[in-house]
Amino acid sequence: MVSIKDVRRSNSRLTEKPSGMVAVFVGATSGIGLSTLKQFAKYSNAPKVYVVGRSKQSASPLLHELEVLNPKGIFIFVETEISLIKNVDAVCEEIKTNEQKLDLVFVSPGFLSVEGRKETSEGIDMYLSLSYYARLRIVHNLIPLLSASLNPRVVSILAGGKENVIDINDLELRKNYSLAKAANTAATQMTLAFEELAKSYPMISFCHVYPGLVATGIITKFTGTFKGIWAFPAMLARWTLIPVLHALATTVDEAGERGLFVATSAKYPPAEPKDPHEVGVALLDGVEVAKSSVVKGGKGNGVYRIYTDSESVENEADSILESYRLDQVDKRIGEQTLEVWKAALEKSEA
Numbered sequence: 001m002v003s004i005k006d007v008r009r010s011n012s013r014l015t016e017k018p019s020g021m022v023a024v025f026v027g028a029t030s031g032i033g034l035s036t037l038k039q040f041a042k043y044s045n046a047p048k049v050y051v052v053g054r055s056k057q058s059a060s061p062l063l064h065e066l067e068v069l070n071p072k073g074i075f076i077f078v079e080t081e082i083s084l085i086k087n088v089d090a091v092c093e094e095i096k097t098n099e100q101k102l103d104l105v106f107v108s109p110g111f112l113s114v115e116g117r118k119e120t121s122e123g124i125d126m127y128l129s130l131s132y133y134a135r136l137r138i139v140h141n142l143i144p145l146l147s148a149s150l151n152p153r154v155v156s157i158l159a160g161g162k163e164n165v166i167d168i169n170d171l172e173l174r175k176n177y178s179l180a181k182a183a184n185t186a187a188t189q190m191t192l193a194f195e196e197l198a199k200s201y202p203m204i205s206f207c208h209v210y211p212g213l214v215a216t217g218i219i220t221k222f223t224g225t226f227k228g229i230w231a232f233p234a235m236l237a238r239w240t241l242i243p244v245l246h247a248l249a250t251t252v253d254e255a256g257e258r259g260l261f262v263a264t265s266a267k268y269p270p271a272e273p274k275d276p277h278e279v280g281v282a283l284l285d286g287v288e289v290a291k292s293s294v295v296k297g298g299k300g301n302g303v304y305r306i307y308t309d310s311e312s313v314e315n316e317a318d319s320i321l322e323s324y325r326l327d328q329v330d331k332r333i334g335e336q337t338l339e340v341w342k343a344a345l346e347k348s349e350a
């Protein structure tokens with residue numbers, strides 16, 4: 001476990017790194033993303049940050065707070081509904097027009113709902129889009145800019161290490177949908193997609209984080225999705241159970257501190273760094289380089305499945321992920337993802 005003390009010590013050293021980091025945050029208007037963004041603003045040296053969210057008006061106090069935290073920083077809010085692939089493409093084009101390189105992509109948009117499959121106007125389930133299809137499209141589109149950075153990193157806050165059996169014939173869950181299946185499918189696809197990307201882009205580090213239970217508003221919002229006879233018990237749970245859960249959960253501040261640690265520490269280097277001396281904030285005594293999701297001949301692939309304590313999950317030879325790698329499910333997932341993106345764009349143009 002990386003202690004919170006070490007996390008804080010490492011984060012505070014980010015101020016010593018060169019100025020001008022460029023970052024994109026998606027899903028940082030509340031919760032873990034927001035908390036990480038504030039930490040990033042606090043410690044990075046004259047950064048430029050694109051904050052992608054749904055409402056510029058709602059985010060205006062946040063932008064002001066970021067500017068106060070870091071007067072030398074530039075914070076640009078891009079207003080869009082990011083669950084739509086066509087919007088992802090437009091945002092990425094805007095960033096690519098304005099930037100020469102990108103150091104960090106931090107993605108954490110999402111929600112929980114019992115309302116079942118709900119499609120975006122492009123035909124993708126909204127939960128799967130925010131958790132996987134739109135997130136991965138952002139990363140995919142921004143690879144050229146990430147590749148131009150000396151130390152590029154991608155962080156996705158979802159469920160790294162929680163991968164499990166998925167129905168590879170129903171990845172979009174059109175036949176059999178549940179929130180648990182959607183969460184599992186998104187998490188498993190995310191790790192396997194990162195591993196595919198890391199093969200082609202070994203200079204980029206890919207971090208898939210499971211933050212554990214964090215006291216954000218996500219569960220309160222979740223109870224609001226219960227309808228009919230379940231609405232009242234859900235409301236009771238909101239008043240009784242959630243305060244207890246929040247008391248047991250990681251605070252949102254700590255989740256943000258750990259978010260920044262994952263985004264900047266040398267603990268999570270790419271497989272083939274451009275410069276081995278430039279892989280993030282140097283390790284503190286007693287903190288070791290994390291284990292990649294695949295380690296062959298002592299060499300990691302630069303993909304990390306990271307738990308709530310900021311340590312990575314060991315790669316077990318008998319895991320479901322290993323059998324999916326051997327069966328080339330990762331390749332099929334990559335192909336299917338391209339098909340889903342294509343169909344979404346065709347639908348949005350129709």
Ligand SMILES: NC(=O)c1ccc[n+]([C@@H]2O[C@H](COP(=O)([O-])OP(=O)(O)OC[C@H]3O[C@@H](n4cnc5c(N)ncnc54)[C@H](OP(=O)(O)O)[C@@H]3O)[C@@H](O)[C@H]2O)c1
Nearest residue numbers: 027028029030031032054108109110157212213214216218
């Ligand atoms: N909190 C936990 O205990 C926990 C545990 C495990 C995994 N996670 C995962 O971590 C991620 C972040 O969770 P969190 O607790 O930080 O959630 P949160 O506080 O509810 O924040 C969610 C973010 O996603 C955005 N978002 C939600 N619905 C959206 C939509 N339809 N279109 C565009 N953006 C949308 C929100 O934007 P607005 O501000 O516009 O609503 C917000 O920026 C989620 O994927 C969650 O499943 C969380």
